[in-house]
Amino acid sequence: MNHGTSSTRREFLKTATGAAVTGVFAAPYIITSKALGDDTTPPASDRIVMGGIGIGNQGGGDQGAFLGRGDVQYVAVCDVRKKWRDGAKDRVNGRNKNSDCAAYNDFRELLARDDIDAVHIGTPDHWHAIMVIEACRAGKDAYCQKPETLTLREGPLMIAAARRYSRIVSGGSQRVREDFNNLVGPCWNGELGAIKSVNVRDFGPLSQLCNLPAQETPADIDWEMWLGPAPWQPYNSGRCDGNFGTGGNSWRSYVDYSGGSLTDWGAHLFGGATFASDVCELQPTAAVFHKADGQLGAYVTLTYPNGLEIHHRRPDQLKPEGPQIDGGKIQIHGDGVKRDPKPAPGYKGGGGIHGDFIHCVKTREKPFRDIELGVNTMVALHLLTIAYRLQRTVKWDAATQQFPGDEEAGRMVDRARRQPWFLS
Template identity: 35%
Template sequence: MNNRSTRNVRTVSRREFLACSATVASAALAWPAIVPSSVFGANAPSNRITMGCIGVGGQGSSNMRGFKGQPGCEVVAVCDVDAGHREKAAKTAGLDAKSCYNDFRELLARTDIDAVSIATPDHWHVPTSIAAVRASKDVYCEKPLTLTIAEGRTLADEVKRYGRVFQTGSQQRSGAEFHKACEMVVNGRIGHLHTMRVGISNNNRECEPTWMPQPVPEGLDYDMWLGPAPWEPYHEQRCHYQFRFILEYSGGQMTNWGAHHLDIAQWGNQADATGPVEIVGKGEFPRTGLFTTALKAEIEYTYANGVKMFLKSGGGTRFEGTEGWIYVNRGKLEAEPKSLLTSVIGPDEKHLYQSRDHKRDFLDCIRSRKDPICTAETGHRTSTVCHLGNIAMRLARPLKWDPQKEQFLNDDEANRMTRRPARAPWRL
């Protein structure tokens, strides 16, 4: 599908043109009337979307396999700072060493790649995504989309500026149960929405009260893994899955699961372009050890439309209205009255964007150049709700937020927490 390559052009003489035309005409008469669809169809080489996968550990390798299994998509390169991840992914994708990279910038420099899947640690999501859109790649980036509110605004603006297709990997929006729940809410099936209740998991990893630096494992480019984050000595619990429990790299379960269940709340509340205006948070944080994110969270959000949202331990999203409630989680849809479950949205009612497959939706939008179901702006707004909760818990006082200006009101300390300095040379 890539059309960025150039061809050498020479002048063709009239004699050559006539000779060529005769040959083509003869060949056309001999060509069969029916040809396989793979010759000129979606799977033809010229129509395939070529992808590079950046970050191919647990979730990244799953995404790679998902794209590899999609018709009309070909994974042509992989990148990871862990040689073990890189080599395993290359074997799965059937790639040779020339198509494997330690530095994502080398992969992005390839002009034969149309799009990238990014599943790095959270602190790398935005720097890698911005580099990708500036390199004319469309992007599928894992959730949570951002590490800070400020970098999220920069990313959303850059995606719009460069005209790229961008899908945030909050894949619950492509789940039928979530689509049905939110569509019923926006069409007033539960009456006037007044309350949302969101549950997220508590930390599912523990660390010792003290820790000592460890040797960097062979095959891990640890300095590149740290990237824009502050330099710290290596420890196995600092990297890979457990990075999410350290604030330098992530926001804990608040961003890990909030990027799913708070995202559905945003969708049902029709708040994809805005966010809450008041936040009150209470959190329990580690006092020792390597981990620094909240162990437990209790957050109260208030939106400008008067809707209250309460977050605590648990799972899923519950919408409560004046005439009933709807609860949705993965594979589960409950409601009161139960008749809501068989309710059908009519042709003249509000219909939300429907995607039945998050990756397929992204690929289809690459071809159509339309926005997918979970854009960079949407991912940024959901991530912002997560970050607001973390900031409120850390400051342990009520906060007022302007979702248009994306600033706290009269609170310099809180505003400083919307951004972080980046280690050279990784400044945006």
């Protein structure tokens, strides 16, 4: 079966290299020593060509991780803010010792490049779904920072795009695998028996409505593009820069762009909790709202199809019969009935979560934080959010991705995107 007729950059390099050796190739393409590789750098034909979209705080960190790899050829950056775009471009050129890195304001121009194999996305959350889906449609693999989604409807569409085009799409929480080894070990090796309940103690507020006053839009930001599918609001530096925390001084605090700390740190902590308790392939069946009771504040419990309960900030500590392990931010208890150990999945390749992604781009295996797992964590966090917002229990049907018989909660599955942006 002949599957490939179109010539790619990689095929061209292979052909060109081979032909140059035999003296047949006569086109004016200069094969540099860099392109051929050396002891530490694979030849260009074996390197993954990458670009980055959204190169601010976390995106800059991701850029550094990919840029530092010998098996990555970093060629393009995209940001709607000139100072970050230029800074990121300079970093790439400095590293590559040339001036070849392209810089874009519009991510679609970067995705339209045939030579790019993969992108990393570090924009605010309201852009994640559109960019991941567009990357897949453009044939790119994608590493997307957490929180992967802003609404419940986005997740299945991102997964569908990844599967439809056989793309590698990794979520971006490194803490899921790296921060909770003290919990993962005893859970996966059977020491705790079947996991019965988990209490995730930390992380804070929901995102809120933003009503900051209008400020003059600086020349170095494309504000319309920064807002993209989010409702139009006037420029204010407090919406988009400054502190990246959740205390009301950045996009992370506001509902149009983020789920707040609940989905930001929640992606790490619930990602870790669901991984440790081995339900990361499942979605909850309900988010049970517990009203405040005397001194004890309100909290929400997620129930899973296998009977596991994950509490969020349960104020009265778990005092179970069986064994438990207290990891500070996460407390887990099991039934103590001995269970065969099961090897916990880990990163493939070397270099943490970024290395795992690059390895999978090469081998086409599923990455550790495959988008489906990231989405499952996000579903848990969106259900928590909706239960807190409605101050009542909500039930969830993972098969239909709906709140059965619950019209009020059903309205919170998604929100309309500002034209001309849409999601499908």
